[in-house]
Amino acid sequence: MNIAKILTGMTLAAAVAAPAVAQQPTRGFMVERAGVAAQGEASVDLSTGGDYSSGGVRLGLGNSELILNSNKVDTVGVNSEAIFKLGLPALQGLSEMKHGLAVYAGVAVFDEDSVGGESYNNFMIGAAFTADMNSLLLSIAPEFIIDDDNDDNYLDVGLSAHLKMAKTQYGTFQPGIEVIATTADNKDTLVVVGVRWEYNDRLTLDIVPLQIGGNAWGQEDTISLPGQMRLNARF
Numbered sequence: 001m002n003i004a005k006i007l008t009g010m011t012l013a014a015a016v017a018a019p020a021v022a023q024q025p026t027r028g029f030m031v032e033r034a035g036v037a038a039q040g041e042a043s044v045d046l047s048t049g050g051d052y053s054s055g056g057v058r059l060g061l062g063n064s065e066l067i068l069n070s071n072k073v074d075t076v077g078v079n080s081e082a083i084f085k086l087g088l089p090a091l092q093g094l095s096e097m098k099h100g101l102a103v104y105a106g107v108a109v110f111d112e113d114s115v116g117g118e119s120y121n122n123f124m125i126g127a128a129f130t131a132d133m134n135s136l137l138l139s140i141a142p143e144f145i146i147d148d149d150n151d152d153n154y155l156d157v158g159l160s161a162h163l164k165m166a167k168t169q170y171g172t173f174q175p176g177i178e179v180i181a182t183t184a185d186n187k188d189t190l191v192v193v194g195v196r197w198e199y200n201d202r203l204t205l206d207i208v209p210l211q212i213g214g215n216a217w218g219q220e221d222t223i224s225l226p227g228q229m230r231l232n233a234r235f
Contacts, residue, residue: 024058025232026065026085029192029206031158031178032072032141034100034130036065036087043234045070063087067106073124073145074108081108083124098132120149137162137174147184154184162196172198188213194227204232 024043026035037043037060045056056070067083074081083106090099108122126143141158162176174196181189194208209227222228 024234025204026058027070028139028158028160028162028176029178029194029196029208029230030180030190031139031160032085032102032104032126032128032143033137033139033160034087034102034128036060036063036085036102041234043232046231046233047229067104072126072143073106073122074110080110081106081122100130101128103127118149122146122148135164137164137176145184150184150186152185154182154187156180156182156184171200174198202234204234206230206232 024037024041025045026033026037037058039060039062041060043058045058057066057068058070059066059068064087065085067085069081070083072081072083083104085102085104088101088103091101104126106124106126108120111119123146124143126141128139128141130137130139137160139158139160141160143156143158144153145156146153158178158180160176160178162174165173165175175194176196177191177193179189179191191212192208193210194206197205197207199205207227207229209224211222211228213221
């Protein structure tokens with residue numbers, strides 16, 4: 001029996017079984033991606049324009065990731081939430097396609113002891129599938145949210161497509177479009193168009209000049225130049 005062939009087969013099997021580890025941030029503009037941060041990696045989102053929630057933190061925990069205050073479960077925007085994201089092995093039936101799969105669950109509990117204060121217990125479960133097709137990055141992320149604050153249970157389905165362009169001396173650019181369709185009573189389908197600028201290994205800037213519908217960015221049908229922005233810093 002050829003030992004070299006056995007070892008090669010074991011290595012390939014392990015590679016297929018391992019969850020996808022991705023460079024931070026492990027999301028698109030809004031839609032979650034299947035990758036998780038590597039052990040010991042951390043990043044923070046800083047909003048530099050618009051009303052999008054700022055201060056989101058992502059911490060790599062091996063084959064999983066802890067996401068804090070990303071405004072996915074906390075629909076009020078008081079920044080009190082936690083999401084645990086688990087990377088899963090690649091699907092064997094799609095072994096010829098570079099892809100990743102992840103599931104996640106989150107909670108947001110807030111109780112304000114004052115007259116007219118907020119009090120709610122929100123929960124969310126979701127999954128993300130990301131396919132890396134040469135220069136095209138495609139993701140789908142359905143999420144079910146129990147929105148106690150708005151007395152509503154609804155499904156969000158996020159779709160994203162980003163074009164990976166060649167690296168330049170100024171960094172790497174990823175123009176993309178993302179759509180979040182929802183069954184929520186107080187939201188509409190949201191479409192955003194923009195570009196991700198991976199300035200270097202530590203800084204990524206999302207620039208979104210066009211938004212149609214929805215309310216995730218705090219406004220309705222908006223065109224802005226240079227655009228609403230969110231900076232991600234990695235540590």
